[in-house]
Amino acid sequence: MTKEQWGALRQDLLNSVGQNNFKTWIEPIEFAELTEGVARFNVPTNFIGNYVTQNYGDLILHHLTKSGERVQRISFSVVANSPKTPPVALKSDASITNSSDKSSSVRDTAMTGAPLDSRFTFDRFVVGKPNELANAAARRVAEGGPVTFNPLFLYGGVGLGKTHLMHAIAWELQSHRPDLNVLYLSAEQFMYRFVQALRDRKMMDFKQLFRSVDILMVDDVQFIAGKDSTQEEFFHTFNALVDQNKQIIISADRAPGEIKDLEERIKSRLQCGLVVDLHPTDYELRLGILQSKVDAYRAQYPELQLQDGILEFLAHRISTNVRVLEGALTRLFAFASLVGREITMELTQDCLSDVLRASERKISVEEIQRKVAEHYNIRLSDMIGPKRVRTFARPRQVAMFLCKQLTSRSLPEIGRRFGGRDHTTVMHGVKRIEELRGQDGQIAEDLEMLRRALEA
Numbered sequence: 001m002t003k004e005q006w007g008a009l010r011q012d013l014l015n016s017v018g019q020n021n022f023k024t025w026i027e028p029i030e031f032a033e034l035t036e037g038v039a040r041f042n043v044p045t046n047f048i049g050n051y052v053t054q055n056y057g058d059l060i061l062h063h064l065t066k067s068g069e070r071v072q073r074i075s076f077s078v079v080a081n082s083p084k085t086p087p088v089a090l091k092s093d094a095s096i097t098n099s100s101d102k103s104s105s106v107r108d109t110a111m112t113g114a115p116l117d118s119r120f121t122f123d124r125f126v127v128g129k130p131n132e133l134a135n136a137a138a139r140r141v142a143e144g145g146p147v148t149f150n151p152l153f154l155y156g157g158v159g160l161g162k163t164h165l166m167h168a169i170a171w172e173l174q175s176h177r178p179d180l181n182v183l184y185l186s187a188e189q190f191m192y193r194f195v196q197a198l199r200d201r202k203m204m205d206f207k208q209l210f211r212s213v214d215i216l217m218v219d220d221v222q223f224i225a226g227k228d229s230t231q232e233e234f235f236h237t238f239n240a241l242v243d244q245n246k247q248i249i250i251s252a253d254r255a256p257g258e259i260k261d262l263e264e265r266i267k268s269r270l271q272c273g274l275v276v277d278l279h280p281t282d283y284e285l286r287l288g289i290l291q292s293k294v295d296a297y298r299a300q301y302p303e304l305q306l307q308d309g310i311l312e313f314l315a316h317r318i319s320t321n322v323r324v325l326e327g328a329l330t331r332l333f334a335f336a337s338l339v340g341r342e343i344t345m346e347l348t349q350d351c352l353s354d355v356l357r358a359s360e361r362k363i364s365v366e367e368i369q370r371k372v373a374e375h376y377n378i379r380l381s382d383m384i385g386p387k388r389v390r391t392f393a394r395p396r397q398v399a400m401f402l403c404k405q406l407t408s409r410s411l412p413e414i415g416r417r418f419g420g421r422d423h424t425t426v427m428h429g430v431k432r433i434e435e436l437r438g439q440d441g442q443i444a445e446d447l448e449m450l451r452r453a454l455e456a
């Protein structure tokens with residue numbers, strides 16, 4: 001790809017990210033070269049490199065691929081005055097890890113040139129009810145003691161921490177058991193290497209490499225489903241390692257039995273050890289994660305000013321996955337530091353309007369009305385209808401309050417969905433519940449219970 005082609009591609013990116021984001025994030029990056037599947041860019045600061053990787057990495061990769069380029073990953077190097085600042089790379093690569101230098105944000109290894117993310121450690125993994133079992137199992141494996149369950153199979157939806165836990169295991173093993181040879185790679189990378197070995201007639205080397213590891217970790221194993229010869233090779237590798245009593249750790253986006261087009265014999269092997277599920281996050285875990293990110297950020301930028309209630313608001317409103325939550329916070333920090341202002345609710349809603357709109361789809365006004373009606377044992381038609389007796393009016397106000405809190409609908413919109421009421425009625429209802437929440441323990445409890453039920 002030439003610089004001119006990159007220029008044309010930037011237009012597509014402009015259309016995708018919008019003028020403001022483009023000016024702030026995309027414009028400063030400069031295409032350097034594309035070699036061996038890696039598109040390299042120069043950036044003025046490490047911060048921009050990190051931000052673009054996290055927020056636009058996939059998008060850039062997508063546009064590059066769409067334009068016909070063969071690109072596996074992108075990488076950023078800081079060109080300003082600090083030649084020592086490390087380049088940043090995307091996470092989906094492989095690495096054989098055998099040193100404990102964590103100085104760079106993403107560490108490359110000489111052997112494969114692939115990264116383990118230094119942020120993905122156990123001490124930065126926030127534990128809550130939804131992930132406590134997965135965390136405990138990962139920590140056990142990371143001790144590097146005798147193999148008790150093989151494989152450890154971690155599964156869960158997008159962005160819930162599977163990769164984080166796998167990297168954490170690798171880091172931990174490196175520091176406590178540097179004698180062990182740990183190989184972490186994505187299933188895609190496994191296939192890529194297998195195909196390359198076939199093409200270069202280096203299957204013996206391939207087999208030897210994979211059979212000589214002490215701990216093999218394969219991320220996103222669902223990727224090999226339907227790819228027959230890769231599955232076959234994976235099956236042999238798996239068996240050879242289990243026979244030698246070597247630990248295997250696998251992750252996927254769903255349980256082994258539910259991965260379509262995965263051979264039955266592989267499914268049953270994968271179920272032989274310990275299968276642990278990372279559940280969707282709950283409000284408390286999301287708040288804990290946000291808090292820990294703020295603490296980490298504050299350690300670097302003590303001038304950060306964050307109004308009360310912002311984290312709670314984000315934890316309520318963004319329940320899709322942790323990656324989205326993290327991305328939202330990073331964007332907020334970046335925006336606030338650019339404009340040099342305190343992070344207020346207004347700034348948050350402004351800066352994250354697209355994310356908030358996207359995640360709002362999760363809880364609808366109708367769902368809230370239904371749940372609240374059920375909870376107070378009234379009919380939905382009475383909740384929306386004209387009757388003003390307390391038995392209906394209070395649940396109606398509770399529902400309005402939750403609509404205001406859990407969706408991004410405006411007051412007039414909410415009013416319309418409550419039988420065409422005026423926005424001042426909604427405003428009054430929301431205010432009333434806010435007051436009651438502080439005075440009436442029962443209302444506070446009802447609100448909490450309903451919120452949990454709606455977010456579950």
Ligand SMILES: Nc1ncnc2c1ncn2[C@@H]1O[C@H](COP(=O)(O)OP(=O)(O)OP(=O)(O)O)[C@@H](O)[C@H]1O
Nearest residue numbers: 124125126157158159160161162163164289322323
């Ligand atoms: N419990 C947690 N504590 C702190 N950070 C977390 C937690 N769970 C997820 N994250 C963060 O969320 C982001 C996404 O996590 P990760 O990449 O591990 O997800 P994943 O389950 O592997 O997703 P995918 O299915 O897309 O590969 C990472 O930046 C990770 O650090």
